[in-house]
Amino acid sequence: MSNSPLFLPRGFRFAGTTCGIKASGKPDVSLIVSDRPIVAxxxxxxNQIVAAPVVLSRSRTPSAAIRxxxxxxxxxxxxxxxxxxADAKATCAQLAELVGCNENDVLVMSxxxxxxxxxxxxxxxGVEQAHGKLANDDTAFIEAAEAIRTTDADRKTESCELTLGGQTIRIAAMAKGAGMIAPNMATMLSVMCTDASLTEQDAQQMLARVAxxxxxxxxxxxxxxxxxTLLLLASGSDDPLSGDALAQFEASLTELAIKLAKQLVADGEGATHVMQIHVVGASSDTSAEIIAKTVAASPLxxxxxxxxxxxxxxxxxAAGYAGQPIEPSQVALSVCGQSIYDKGTPLSxxxxxxxxxxxxHPQIDIELRVGSGAGEATYWSxxxxxxxxxxNSEYTT
Amino acid sequence: MSNSPLFLPRGFRFAGTTCGIKASGKPDVSLIVSDRPIVAxxxxxxNQIVAAPVVLSRSRTPSAAIRxxxxxxxxxxxxxxxxxxADAKATCAQLAELVGCNENDVLVMSxxxxxxxxxxxxxxxGVEQAHGKLANDDTAFIEAAEAIRTTDADRKTESCELTLGGQTIRIAAMAKGAGMIAPNMATMLSVMCTDASLTEQDAQQMLARVAxxxxxxxxxxxxxxxxxTLLLLASGSDDPLSGDALAQFEASLTELAIKLAKQLVADGEGATHVMQIHVVGASSDTSAEIIAKTVAASPLxxxxxxxxxxxxxxxxxAAGYAGQPIEPSQVALSVCGQSIYDKGTPLSxxxxxxxxxxxxHPQIDIELRVGSGAGEATYWSxxxxxxxxxxNSEYTT
Incomplete structure (x- = not known):
């Protein structure tokens, strides 16, 4: 849970409510509504086994008319x-009627x-209750973020404000659950809202890079x-960002997404440490990413x-079995800043x-050189x- | 630990001894010696990070002159x-002198x-002691199998006898440690000894398929x-097996290797069950293997x-994220013979x-159909x- 102040973008209203889907009685319906059609x-x-809401939302993005x-x-x-x-469509249709839009302009996550x-x-x-509570204030945003939680220990929100060409732009984002970490198949969901002006195409390409x-x-x-599901909603109505301003916006969006992603890992079930694995010297960035991911996934x-x-x-x-080219005699490793392996040999x-x-330390920094290439990547686990x-074993279907 | 009677092949002598490499004082040097140069x-x-004995043995196989x-x-x-x-070479040279052969005709595993x-x-x-104890009897074979253990709860041996064209052929094999299951980096080692006659090329190609x-x-x-490391030693001096007899021999060798492999899994650290995952309906056998392996590796x-x-x-x-084509509407699953998912939908x-x-049940049979293809594979975990x-966490380097 971030304690930073919230920077809420203009043009959105938020709400969270409780309608009894969860036996626990905790909040379970969350809404984000835009005042007018916006880019998403x-x-x-x-995964090839996909839930109905994913099929539906995927068919509706990118769009310049989401409400x-x-x-x-x-x-x-x-x-x-x-x-x-049919159920996913029906819930979208109900909200569309309340908002006054076409049902195809509603996105859905479960x-x-x-x-x-x-x-x-x-x-x-729940949808009717939440619609009645919509507001553009911190309380409403926090309630919306609370209502997407499943087994998350904390709600996860991040926001920031940046000035681009004299214009103030805000981004506020919420997320829940890292991977399938929970008995009930926790899912990673995140929505990033901004009042920047983006074209549909820029938004989609940028979001793929950020992810x-x-x-x-x-x-x-x-x-x-x-x-x-990861969504980006951009409510700005000025001329779309371009050039340096667009690049600066993407840098801020990326920074926010990394902060949220690290929150997900820190809240992984049973987790006591976050590993940050930085691989350098690989033959390419993609190769570095595969090596970093292999180290991150090793149970040992x-x-x-x-x-x-x-x-x-x-x-x-683990780096050696990642299936990527490495130079054993160049391998070097430091953990928490302490060099413990160099030129393919353990150090004392x-x-x-x-x-x-x-x-x-709650975060363990692992710096791993695998050769003399220019490829590098960072991975968190x-x-x-x-x-x-x-x-995960004391649960029965 | 198998309780089946041992069928020891002709032409081999075995020994195991204790020389104090292990602080525990358990056996730590194991020898297999052939009476004459044989196929290996x-x-x-x-892994691209390989130990010296692997580099050495890899350069010496396949061969028709191993002792x-x-x-x-x-x-x-x-x-x-x-x-x-240098140390790996020196130990081979010492044994070669005792046996009376070229040091290049000795294989080494650590x-x-x-x-x-x-x-x-x-x-x-240890090498000198073990050489003095070499014998072709059950006790010697068992002592050799004991001396390759690290954290294995039991020694792992399998053997069989088959008749091919009126000729009696025996295979006896030992193995240790499944994957890197142990604090001290347990390794999978296995040696399969037979008195069948095989060409160098047949032995190598067959062993790759069996593995x-x-x-x-x-x-x-x-x-x-x-x-x-997995080694196959074939001591027969008759005309090499061919045609049906060769195929029957390979079938027996495969059966024995699968039994040993399952012993490794059953003895995995902390393991209480062996999962046998049989995937059918995939687009190819390779695709089925990747899906089965992905299911087998999922911590959830x-x-x-x-x-x-x-x-x-x-x-x-897990099948859905294996990166292989599946047909979600054709997915069916049974666990321990009970059908619980069919045509893409859970059953009651x-x-x-x-x-x-x-x-x-110590073994959990998982039968998974992923489509209508002809590809299938079995995996154990x-x-x-x-x-x-x-x-694995209560250990410090």
Whole structure:
């Protein structure tokens, strides 16, 4: 949960409410409504088993005419067949009527249990309630962010303000759940709202690039959900940003997305550390990303980090089996700033002292050189603890 | 540990001894010696960080002139630079002198801690001791199999006898450690000895095929070691097997390799169940293998299995993110023979009863149809338990 002040963009209203989808009685319906048709872009799960809301939203983005985003938590509307699609469409139609727009101009996201039909009677009440509460203030934004949570320990929001060519632009974003970290198939959902002016095409291309260096660079357990969705809504009505201003905006959006992505990892089930893995010297950036991801996903690396063990052997050998070219005699590694392996050979170091440092720091920086190439990439992952296993095995379908 | 009777092939002598490489005082030097030059084939780790013994043995196979295999446990001789290569060569030279052969006709395997030089004084004594004990009997074979263990809970041996064209042929094989399952980087090592007559080329091609459907189809934590080695030694001096007899021999060798591979998984650290994942309906066998491996590696599937949870959502969605073509409307799944998902939709079933069945069975059979193609593959994996995490995080370099 970020304690930074909120910078809410103009042109949006937000709401969150509780309609009883969740047995816990926690908020479960979230709305974002725009005052007028705006630009929206989307990036979705690459899983081939996709939930109805993903199919629907994917077919509706990019767009220059979106009016609203409806999210429910507690039920993912996944593996629900034709009924699921009909239900997703019906909830969009209901909100469209309340907002006064075409149902195709509403986007929808769902997260929660899969294989169970949406409780339509409850959701109908929830959408109506939430619509009645819409407001452009911090409380409304926070309530909207609360209502997309499933097993997240905290709500996840980030916002910023930047000045581009004398114009003040704001971005406020919310997110929930990193990967399929939870018994009920937690999903990564995020909506980034801005009052910048963007073309439909710029928004879509930018969002794909932003996702690739933020949400696509984090992993809790490597399990891609059926419902993952990242949306960008841009409400500006001036001339669209271009040139340097567009690039500066993208840099800010990227920074915000990385902050949110790291929040997701830090809140991974059972996680006690975030690993930041920076690979350099690879044959290309893509190669560096694959190596970083392989190190990040290794259960032996993840358990070493949770145990405060500067285990160079596990890290170096994970790089070695990533299927990417490396130069063994050039491999070098530092952990928390301490060099422990160089030119393909372990260095002598004070393991007890470094272990103490690792245990004391919530973020473990791993710097790994794999050769003399120019490729580099950063990846974030949580460590693997007995709590992760306990949460995910002490649950019965 | 198999309780089947041993069928020892002719032409080999075996020995295991203790020379103090391991602090535990357990056996750590193992020898297999042939009476005359024989055919040997090898399949090695695909990790780009490879230990000196792998580099050496890889350069010496396939061969028709191998006389001996020397294995030490307790020290992997990995990440040990030029000294490591010199030490590996020196141990081969010592054994070659005792056996009376060229040092290039000795193969070598090591497993244990990495980054530490081999304790050459101890190994020299061990090789001499073991050479003095060589014998062709069950006790000697079992002692040789004991001496390649690291953290394996049991020794792993399998053997069989078959009649090909009126000739009796025997195969006896030993193995240790599944993947990098242990704090000290356990390695998969296996030697399969037979008195069949094989050409060098047939032996090498057959061993690669056998590895692909056995040792390459099992996973504990997906971490590929720097030292993995599989050897086939064939001592027969008659006309080499060909045609049907060769095919029948390969079938028996494959069966034995799969039995050993499953022993490795069952002995994975903390493992309480073996998952057998059979994927059908894929676009090709390779595609089926990738899907099966993705399901096998998912921490959410592995924790569900350890918890006795018939969680179709985790299994089906893992198939969906494997990056292989699937037909969602054709997806069907059964667990322990109980159909729980069909035609892309969950079925209603007695979850408590199926969970009870899962908890009671050491092997969980997962049958997954992903489409209407002809591709199929089987993969074996261990489940993920809190014990795995505890073993691998409560260790300090």
């Amino acid at each position: 872009a989307g990036v979705y799960t690459t 609203a985003v409806l999210t429910n938590s507690g039920n993912a509307n996944a593996c629900t067949g034709e009924q699921g699609m 997260t929660g249990v899969i294989g169970k039909p949406l409780p339509m009677d409850k959701i109908r009440v 690739n260096v933020s949400f696509n660079r984090v992993s809790v357990d490597g399990h891609t959900s059926t419902n993952d 690396v993840k358990t070493a980090i949770s145990g405060g063990d500067p285990n160079w052997g596990r890290i170096v050998s 170091f004070d393991a007890a002292s470094l272990s103490g440092t690792m245990k004391a 949580s460590d693997l603890t007995t709590d992760y296993v306990r949460f | 084939a090898g399949v090695y780790t695909t 001996a295999v020397l294995t030490n446990s307790g020290n992997a001789n990995a990440c040990t630079g030029e000294q490591g290569m 497993t244990g801690v990495i980054g530490k030089p081999l304790p050459m004084d101890k190994i020299r004594v 692909n459907v056995s040792f390459n189809r099992v996973s504990v934590d997906g971490h590929t070691s720097t030292n993995d 599937v592995k924790t569900a299995i350890s918890g006795g949870d018939p969680n179709w959502g985790r299994i089906v969605s 079933f007695d979850a408590a009863s199926l969970s009870g069945t899962m908890k009671a 261990s489940d993920l338990t809190t014990d795995y995490v505890r073993f």
